[in-house]
Amino acid sequence: MLSYNDLSLCLQVLINLTxxxxxxxxxxxxxxxxxxxxxxxxxELALExxxxxxxxxxxxxxxxxxxxxxxxxxxxxxxxxYSKYCIKLPQPLRWMIYLYAAVFLVIxxxxxxxxxxxxxxxxxxxxxxxxxxxxxxFVKVLKxxxxxxxxxxxxxxxxxxFSVECLISTTFDFLISNHLEWVAPIWLFRxxxxxxxxxxxxxxxxxxxxxxxx
Numbered sequence: 001m002l003s004y005n006d007l008s009l010c011l012q013v014l015i016n017l018t019x020x021x022x023x024x025x026x027x028x029x030x031x032x033x034x035x036x037x038x039x040x041x042x043x044e045l046a047l048e049x050x051x052x053x054x055x056x057x058x059x060x061x062x063x064x065x066x067x068x069x070x071x072x073x074x075x076x077x078x079x080x081x082y083s084k085y086c087i088k089l090p091q092p093l094r095w096m097i098y099l100y101a102a103v104f105l106v107i108x109x110x111x112x113x114x115x116x117x118x119x120x121x122x123x124x125x126x127x128x129x130x131x132x133x134x135x136x137x138f139v140k141v142l143k144x145x146x147x148x149x150x151x152x153x154x155x156x157x158x159x160x161x162f163s164v165e166c167l168i169s170t171t172f173d174f175l176i177s178n179h180l181e182w183v184a185p186i187w188l189f190r191x192x193x194x195x196x197x198x199x200x201x202x203x204x205x206x207x208x209x210x211x212x213x214x
Contacts, residue, residue: 004184011191012052018195019045022202029206036084037205040077044070044198068108072101075126078158082133085151085204087140089133097129127166134159150200150207157200161193 023041026034047066054063079097083089104122134155141147168190 004188007188008184008191009055011188011195012048012055015191015195015198016045016048016052018198018202019048022198022205026202026205034205034208036077036080037201037208040074040081041198041201041205043073043077047073064112065109068105068112071108071123071126072105075101075129078130078133081201082137085208086137086155087133101126121169123169124166127162127169130162131159131166134162148207150204154197154200154204157193157197161190161197164190164193 019041023038023045026038026041047070051063051066054066076098079089079094083094104126108122137151137155138159141152168186
């Protein structure tokens with residue numbers, strides 16, 4: 001029977017293969033109108049791949065930095081993707097989100113460099129912001145009564161993943177410092193939701209030519 005470490009490694013490899021395959025598929029279909037999705041997938045692949053290399057080489061030095069980078073990068077890119085495909089986001093609100101992401105990226109990187117115990121509570125706010133995007137989309141669907149299937153799938157996956165991410169962020173210290181047998185199922189569940197989120201995003205990119213952008 002595979003151990004939690006083996007399952008986690010297999011899931012990590014699967015996520016990297018999914019991102020790589022998705023990028024190739026989207027590029028072959030044409031870059032026009034899907035630049036934000038391609039940039040997000042490319043950035044996530046870079047982060048996921050360096051995490052995998054760091055793990056295989058047993059360096060254990062990059063994953064904490066990557067977690068901080070992923071928070072800010074994901075918030076910025078999902079703000080762009082949502083403003084294009086899902087809901088209207090005022091420009092001042094978008095700039096406020098970008099500023100928040102930049103400020104807390106600097107704070108988190110400094111904390112990691114100074115060996116401050118990792119908490120990443122700023123990720124709670126980031127996750128709430130992203131979940132609010134999905135919630136706003138669901139409200140819009142209820143009002144209009146019409147829906148794009150690929151956009152709906154993305155919003156469901158976003159809401160599920162970032163809701164769990166928010167809960168994980170409140171107990172981050174516990175989840176990185178306690179016995180693997182206790183916390184591994186939670187991390188595996190998060191990994192599966194993350195994989196589903198990437199699949200939904202790739203699916204949105206494949207259907208983007210049929211979707212009316214805002």
